[in-house]
Amino acid sequence: MPTATFHIPKHRRHVPTARQHVRRTLADWGLTGELADSVTVSANELVTNAVAHCRVTLARIEVTLSVQGPDLVLEVSDPDRDRLPQARDHGPDGEGGRGLVLVGRLADAWGHRQQPYAKCVWARFAIAEKPCLEGSS
Numbered sequence: 001m002p003t004a005t006f007h008i009p010k011h012r013r014h015v016p017t018a019r020q021h022v023r024r025t026l027a028d029w030g031l032t033g034e035l036a037d038s039v040t041v042s043a044n045e046l047v048t049n050a051v052a053h054c055r056v057t058l059a060r061i062e063v064t065l066s067v068q069g070p071d072l073v074l075e076v077s078d079p080d081r082d083r084l085p086q087a088r089d090h091g092p093d094g095e096g097g098r099g100l101v102l103v104g105r106l107a108d109a110w111g112h113r114q115q116p117y118a119k120c121v122w123a124r125f126a127i128a129e130k131p132c133l134e135g136s137s
Contacts (some may be wrong), residue, residue, distance in 0.1 A: 062118075
């Protein structure tokens with residue numbers, strides 16, 4: 001099962017770097033189109049949330065992509081294990097707060113788990129076609 005993991009510093013300017021890593025990894029695995037778009041947008045939202053809400057100074061955000069059976073799993077972890085995500089829909093005039101609602105619409109499932117020293121927010125996406133997984137890490 002292919003897996004790719006990378007880390008970024010907890011700073012907004014690194015969110016595009018995470019998005020680019022996700023897009024490149026998916027392309028390397030032969031995953032493109034609507035699935036790649038949904039995973040990339042979801043990664044952008046989850047990484048942005050981790051960067052914005054993690055209260056640990058000098059933290060690093062970990063992003064993992066893995067193929068688990070018929071699914072692609074995106075995991076975004078940060079060391080602020082006690083600040084758990086909450087989906088909120090603030091309406092059309094609200095600023096922010098819609099990222100997890102968007103992830104919920106794009107992914108087949110999403111959730112979070114607390115680990116000993118971190119929290120992980122994950123999203124699961126069904127892979128419609130079997131990807132060409134050559135060159136995977």
